[in-house]
Amino acid sequence: MRKKILLFLVLVLAIETSSAQKVKKINLHTEIKKNRLHIANRIASPLNDKKYQGLELNEKEGEGIVWLQNQNFSKGSIEIDVKGQDVFQKSFLGIAFHGQNDSIYEAVYFRPFNFYAQDSVRRIHAVQYIAHPKFGWEKLRKERNAEFEKAIPNAPDPNGWFYARIEISATEVAVFIEKNLNPVLHVKRLSPYSDGKVGLFVGDNSGGKFANLKIVRFKS
Known part of the structure; x- marks a missing residue:
């Protein structure tokens, strides 16, 4: 009897969990080919890099963003594979969210050239939150x-692809890298906006590669 009750509770929990989430996988390679992206201050090209079907952004002065169409986001998680480069001040890339326009948004981004910098001060500038x-x-x-x-303990190859997951609540942001169970960055949000657009972010003089985007929305 106890086994039946336990099984029932597990099934109920699974149903409640699945109903509380809405998962959307987005093929960036397809999105760019079908002209379904709003691109600000960059040129985006389709990318087909073996298992990484996505897009690549060119290097240019100023920050650049690629906004997804019809993907309003409030709370949940955003997952992405990204590839930068180990070139000083030439690789800033990540995810923008709660975007209102090209100037108002939050973002989490990475500086791969700082992942294994010999300078300890540079190493603590590996992952960044902005608003x-x-x-x-x-x-x-x-x-x-x-x-x-913050720094990223056991950071990935700064010249290779790596996986990132950004968890966003009403008040906080937590960032996870690869299979690490502990966040590499956990901060209080600084933006007054509770929802908005999702985009791909690159910093000044930086390009980047992006693939395997997944958005998990949590219902209120």
């Missing part, structure tokens, strides 16, 4: 140093 327009990286580093950017 434009008020809280860019310079302001956060100056006024709240080491709170919104």
